Amino acid sequence: MSTEIAPETGSAEQAPGGAPVREPQAAAVASGRGERPDDGSFDVTLRIRRYLPEKDATAYWEEFTVRANRTDRLLDALHTVKWEIDGSLTFRRSCAHGICGSDAMRINGRNRLACKALLKDLDPAKPITVEPIKGLPVVKDLVVDMEPFFASYREVMPFLITGGNTPSAERRQSPEDRARYDDTTKCILCAACTSSCPVFWNDGQYFGPAAIVNAHRFIFDSRDEGGAQRLEILNDKEGVWRCRTIFNCTEACPRGIEVTKAIQEVKRAMITRAF
Amino acid sequence: MPEAPAGTLYRGREGMWSWLAHRVTGFAIFFFLLVHVLDTALVRVSPEAYNAVIGTYKNPVMGLGEAGLVAAVVYHAFNGIRITLIDFWSKGTRYQRVMLWIVIGLFVVTMAGFLPRHLGNVFGGH
Amino acid sequence: MAVSIEAPRAPRTRTTRRTTGRTNYELYGWVFMRASGVLLVVLIFGHLFMNLIDGEGISAIDFGFVAGKWASPLWQVWDLLMLWLAMIHGTNGVRTIINDYAERDGTRIVLKVALYLAFTVVVVLGTLVIFTFDPCPPDAPANLLPSFCTA
Amino acid sequence: MQTHQYDVVIVGAGGAGMRAALESSTRARTAVLSKLYPTRSHTGAAQGGMCAALGNVEEDNWEWHTFDTVKGGDYLVDQDAAEVMAKEAIDAVLDLEHMGLPFNRTPDGKIDQRRFGGHTRNHGEAAVRRACYAADRTGHMILQTLYQQCVKQDVAFFNEVYALDLLLTHDLMAGDVPADEEVKVAGVVAHDLATGELHVFRAKSVILATGGAGKIYKTTSNAHTLTGDGMALAYRKGIPLEDMEFFQFHPTGLAGLGILLSEAARGEGGILRNSEGERFMERYAPTIKDLAPRDMVARAMANEVREGRGCGPNKDYVLLDLTHLEPAHIDAKLPDITEFARTYLGVEPYTEPVPVYPTAHYAMGGVPTTIRGEVLRTNTAVVGGLYAAGEVACVSVHGANRLGTNSLLDINVFGKRAGIAAAEYSAAAELPELPESPGAAVTALLDRVLGGDGTEKVAVLRRELQEAMDAGAQVFRTAESLEATLATIGSLKERYASVAVQDKGKQFNTDLLEAVELGFLLDLAEVVVVGALAREESRGGHFREDFPARDDARFLQHTMAYLRQAPDGGTQVELGAKPVTITRYQPMERKY
Numbered sequence A: 001m002s003t004e005i006a007p008e009t010g011s012a013e014q015a016p017g018g019a020p021v022r023e024p025q026a027a028a029v030a031s032g033r034g035e036r037p038d039d040g041s042f043d044v045t046l047r048i049r050r051y052l053p054e055k056d057a058t059a060y061w062e063e064f065t066v067r068a069n070r071t072d073r074l075l076d077a078l079h080t081v082k083w084e085i086d087g088s089l090t091f092r093r094s095c096a097h098g099i100c101g102s103d104a105m106r107i108n109g110r111n112r113l114a115c116k117a118l119l120k121d122l123d124p125a126k127p128i129t130v131e132p133i134k135g136l137p138v139v140k141d142l143v144v145d146m147e148p149f150f151a152s153y154r155e156v157m158p159f160l161i162t163g164g165n166t167p168s169a170e171r172r173q174s175p176e177d178r179a180r181y182d183d184t185t186k187c188i189l190c191a192a193c194t195s196s197c198p199v200f201w202n203d204g205q206y207f208g209p210a211a212i213v214n215a216h217r218f219i220f221d222s223r224d225e226g227g228a229q230r231l232e233i234l235n236d237k238e239g240v241w242r243c244r245t246i247f248n249c250t251e252a253c254p255r256g257i258e259v260t261k262a263i264q265e266v267k268r269a270m271i272t273r274a275f
Numbered sequence B: 001m002p003e004a005p006a007g008t009l010y011r012g013r014e015g016m017w018s019w020l021a022h023r024v025t026g027f028a029i030f031f032f033l034l035v036h037v038l039d040t041a042l043v044r045v046s047p048e049a050y051n052a053v054i055g056t057y058k059n060p061v062m063g064l065g066e067a068g069l070v071a072a073v074v075y076h077a078f079n080g081i082r083i084t085l086i087d088f089w090s091k092g093t094r095y096q097r098v099m100l101w102i103v104i105g106l107f108v109v110t111m112a113g114f115l116p117r118h119l120g121n122v123f124g125g126h
Numbered sequence C: 001m002a003v004s005i006e007a008p009r010a011p012r013t014r015t016t017r018r019t020t021g022r023t024n025y026e027l028y029g030w031v032f033m034r035a036s037g038v039l040l041v042v043l044i045f046g047h048l049f050m051n052l053i054d055g056e057g058i059s060a061i062d063f064g065f066v067a068g069k070w071a072s073p074l075w076q077v078w079d080l081l082m083l084w085l086a087m088i089h090g091t092n093g094v095r096t097i098i099n100d101y102a103e104r105d106g107t108r109i110v111l112k113v114a115l116y117l118a119f120t121v122v123v124v125l126g127t128l129v130i131f132t133f134d135p136c137p138p139d140a141p142a143n144l145l146p147s148f149c150t151a
Numbered sequence D: 001m002q003t004h005q006y007d008v009v010i011v012g013a014g015g016a017g018m019r020a021a022l023e024s025s026t027r028a029r030t031a032v033l034s035k036l037y038p039t040r041s042h043t044g045a046a047q048g049g050m051c052a053a054l055g056n057v058e059e060d061n062w063e064w065h066t067f068d069t070v071k072g073g074d075y076l077v078d079q080d081a082a083e084v085m086a087k088e089a090i091d092a093v094l095d096l097e098h099m100g101l102p103f104n105r106t107p108d109g110k111i112d113q114r115r116f117g118g119h120t121r122n123h124g125e126a127a128v129r130r131a132c133y134a135a136d137r138t139g140h141m142i143l144q145t146l147y148q149q150c151v152k153q154d155v156a157f158f159n160e161v162y163a164l165d166l167l168l169t170h171d172l173m174a175g176d177v178p179a180d181e182e183v184k185v186a187g188v189v190a191h192d193l194a195t196g197e198l199h200v201f202r203a204k205s206v207i208l209a210t211g212g213a214g215k216i217y218k219t220t221s222n223a224h225t226l227t228g229d230g231m232a233l234a235y236r237k238g239i240p241l242e243d244m245e246f247f248q249f250h251p252t253g254l255a256g257l258g259i260l261l262s263e264a265a266r267g268e269g270g271i272l273r274n275s276e277g278e279r280f281m282e283r284y285a286p287t288i289k290d291l292a293p294r295d296m297v298a299r300a301m302a303n304e305v306r307e308g309r310g311c312g313p314n315k316d317y318v319l320l321d322l323t324h325l326e327p328a329h330i331d332a333k334l335p336d337i338t339e340f341a342r343t344y345l346g347v348e349p350y351t352e353p354v355p356v357y358p359t360a361h362y363a364m365g366g367v368p369t370t371i372r373g374e375v376l377r378t379n380t381a382v383v384g385g386l387y388a389a390g391e392v393a394c395v396s397v398h399g400a401n402r403l404g405t406n407s408l409l410d411i412n413v414f415g416k417r418a419g420i421a422a423a424e425y426s427a428a429a430e431l432p433e434l435p436e437s438p439g440a441a442v443t444a445l446l447d448r449v450l451g452g453d454g455t456e457k458v459a460v461l462r463r464e465l466q467e468a469m470d471a472g473a474q475v476f477r478t479a480e481s482l483e484a485t486l487a488t489i490g491s492l493k494e495r496y497a498s499v500a501v502q503d504k505g506k507q508f509n510t511d512l513l514e515a516v517e518l519g520f521l522l523d524l525a526e527v528v529v530v531g532a533l534a535r536e537e538s539r540g541g542h543f544r545e546d547f548p549a550r551d552d553a554r555f556l557q558h559t560m561a562y563l564r565q566a567p568d569g570g571t572q573v574e575l576g577a578k579p580v581t582i583t584r585y586q587p588m589e590r591k592y
């Protein structure tokens, strides 16, 4: 983790989207700017979209410059800001290595996990824009209300449905059948996909890729018997048919799930069933 | 929450831009089609009426518009095939990007074949 | 300030989602878009070729040209099919776009009524024209008519 | 302040909390409070597997599993508990499979199993395949599967709600309770992150399932949110903490970062090498080499580095070599952890060895419980209605060192037991009266931090604490290093009294909660160090250089640390001891 912070130099220009830019905050500890060749650390400027509902009615952009190391991720830089410059900066995080799904946010215009975005890969020469994910109500700074997202997830019956008696040993499943749905078991419910989907942004009614991915996980599990019900749910007009194969979801997924492919497989399963 | 000023534009990639173009072209073609059917319907009124309206189309501005329309149709058509392949071909999603470049290639080739001829007709002095 | 935590959400309550119930309409619409799209490629490219490329291209289009084409049943069927497929395809496409962007129920209904009205007018009109079309209207000047009218 | 009433309140929605919820919610009115969305819990980070003597690929039985657990724990394990766990392991795995967990499969469709450190056939003869797994996402799949079942069962979750106080009928800090009075739990006080409001949850039973406390260290595989809340809540109420000096350092953390590379990497054939390219584990554990228990491997690695055979510019790590494995095999069995190496260190594990160094990983100690999950307030007396399960608890099945894959097992076996026990208890119990002004203590705490004009920064104190713990209470410990750390903790606690936060708002004030969590960390770090100082021997994860041998005569006993009122009006840690339950396996020298 970087510990030193360089003074602020961001200019008060008009930010993208027209929001006013706040006067930059003075950093707590001032240190020389520019590369320090000894330890490979460097300065990065974060341009963060702030929203503090108890203070301001609207969102605004604010810039912070912090010192970072070669292996630092955006999450580390956010922590530096929170811990050393402005404690009110609010974001979710837990595991810090891309496994819990807490910190999906829009980084330089694309959805990513802050803990998986290495600063050195983000072109630190330019300010890095950081915004909350789109399409869900912003609660504070980078925190959005996740309830609508989880509501859609719950609607697709994301649990194994079986009939008959539970066997005393395990249900058998061949490695091939197990592999059939492996990709979609990786989902960490981070919402990077759903909140990258232009169809979801429109009215938030679309089930969204994450819900479909989790339905896929069970529809293609050879042990499951609830596939027909799930297909029925997703056959809704807000279901899979709203997907326009835009692929933002696939590009955004931090787990590398082929999200669009899964959606297409669900669509095809519905067509096979209907004809 | 009050309406906050909009954030930055989402930086989608090929998939998003191709979709946007598909949507815009489809929408544009639809409105052209409405007009096109109406003007063609004039043949039912009288040959003079039809020719009069069609005659007003025969100027360079409309000719360029026509070229734009053809471009829209050509893109929409090829990309429509790409979408259909993404939908029905099990490897389609993996090759969507490649297929978009093919669409663009075909588009360029088609337009390269069409444009000189068409613009020749438009500007070629008749 | 909210003073109470909302009661924990019942996990499977439905959201405010507008549902369609157990119909396959969206599915059929989706399949139709693909099927009609593939057919339209042939129909529209043929049409464009005939009108804009073949012969003298766009500058050759006039009453005589159109009448000449529709004298043949092949082109009659061709254009009719094209009209219907393109209009259904396009209308369904625009319906999707309206659903996407018109957030308020009122707006959505107004736009859709307008859309379906336009669809009906254009399809009916177009169909009538193709079927009731007379390539050699009796009182028209002969120089505007296709050459076979004089025969 | 709002009051809610339930039969059972579960604090924590990780593996242990949700496993308990699945049992208790069908039997009693249950609420689950969690400071994170359930699927964010750190159980999801577990990679390698969950062991059970299914014998699907090799002959195996639960007795061998018990033995390995006892020996792995350096004989500090309560053997009755280990027996329960090893026996119930088989059903625990099958339960998960029936819930839909996508285990990897053998060619004939059974649950596949693989090797893991310290798991052996026939009392140590050779490594055995006992760990059931789902690629290197076993914990992720357990967490997801349990959450899915909770969705199915309509379990009531209060997400992003922090439990900040435990309500008991008696004040244990003051000292002894009259013999004829039963101490009971009355509920918890919780802070709703979204609104900043306090809520009182009255309950007949409370289950603590808040997970570990790895954030007392700087280099750790644990999440930022693993701040030992449940342990601290109990401890501050005068409930003892057991065996806190035993903290597990996992050998293969990504060097410098602490992010974990599962032991499965070695289970699948990975080899540790020093700067000379030597497979140094051959010297430390000739039989099972790289698959020796974690404490041994971690010490061996630290020793190589100390003796100058470390790698890299600063010679401060060793290498985990996977390059001799087929890339396809790596992809199939270890996809995630190889991606960690690529993403975070830029190392390609197919062709380059990965820099690794021990990382603080698991708290063997915790809130003492019986095998039914009941929380003990003395060596024998329980707190009526209070249960604990998972990493927050100390049953003790892990003794002085936990075997890999035994924790995912622990959370399932004892989570289930606690869930059932808590629900059954609540069916027969009355709802205890709340103490007067139940939220007062929490309000005072929060107001002090919010309103205070202090100057100390949370992040600074936390970093100093973590650095002191890494320096003095890590793999190698001495009286000197521990005393230095203890002194640092003492001064940090004083400075903590004037800690301040910048965010003064109510909604989503994570600044405030980090300050509260720091308080938990300071208390727990102190208990760890005090326990470690007192234990003048080396056993399992606790290695004293000044006392390098195990000393069964003096220390074959659990440490019980109590927070008690000090004569000067403050508080102090008082240490007691609890005998180890030994049934079949007499302590022997631990060799692999």
Ligand SMILES: Cc1cc2nc3c(=O)[nH]c(=O)nc-3n(C[C@H](O)[C@H](O)[C@H](O)COP(=O)(O)OP(=O)(O)OC[C@H]3O[C@@H](n4cnc5c(N)ncnc54)[C@H](O)[C@@H]3O)c2cc1C
Pocket: D011, D012, D013, D014, D015, D016, D017, D033, D034, D035, D036, D037, D038, D041, D042, D043, D044, D045, D046, D047, D048, D049, D050, D138, D139, D161, D162, D163, D164, D209, D210, D211, D212, D221, D222, D223, D226, D229, D230, D260, D262, D361, D362, D389, D390, D391, D392, D404, D405, D406, D407, D408, D409, D411
């Ligand atoms: C990287 C890693 C890999 C591991 N790999 C393995 C493995 O392969 N095999 C194995 O057996 N074990 C493994 N372990 C250990 C094992 O995963 C954990 O010990 C176990 O998952 C702990 O589960 P838990 O339910 O006790 O706690 P957690 O899963 O940590 O859950 C804690 C819960 O408590 C909640 N909580 C905490 N404080 C509060 C509060 N104040 N108020 C309300 N809620 C609160 C949190 O929100 C969370 O829901 C691994 C651990 C790590 C870190």
Ligand code: HEM
Pocket: A243, A244, A245, B019, B022, B023, B025, B026, B027, B029, B030, B031, B033, B073, B076, B077, B078, B079, B080, B081, B083, B084, C033, C034, C036, C037, C038, C040, C041, C044, C086, C087, C089, C090, C091, C092, C093, C094, C096, C097
């Ligand atoms: C030339 C052959 C054509 C092909 C192959 C084709 C193909 C397609 C396909 C596959 C879609 C579905 C896209 C999706 O679901 O994401 C579509 C959408 C659409 N098409 Fe076409 N189409 C053709 C011609 C037309 C014509 C002539 C019109 C206008 C009348 C039109 C208007 C539209 C519209 C408005 C949409 C909706 C776009 C959207 O939802 O984003 N298309 N087309």
Ligand code: SF4
Pocket: A186, A187, A188, A189, A190, A191, A192, A193, A194, A209, A210, A213, A252, A253, A254, A255, A256, A257, A259
């Ligand atoms: S599919 Fe990928 S992007 Fe979407 S929620 Fe799951 S992990 Fe996140």
Ligand code: F3S
Pocket: A196, A197, A198, A199, A200, A208, A209, A242, A243, A244, A245, A246, A247, A248, A249, A250, A260, A263
């Ligand atoms: S971005 Fe949206 S439209 Fe489909 S392919 Fe992904 S869900």
Ligand code: FES
Pocket: A092, A093, A094, A095, A096, A097, A098, A099, A100, A101, A102, A103, A104, A113, A114, A115, A116
């Ligand atoms: S903090 Fe867990 S995914 Fe980033």
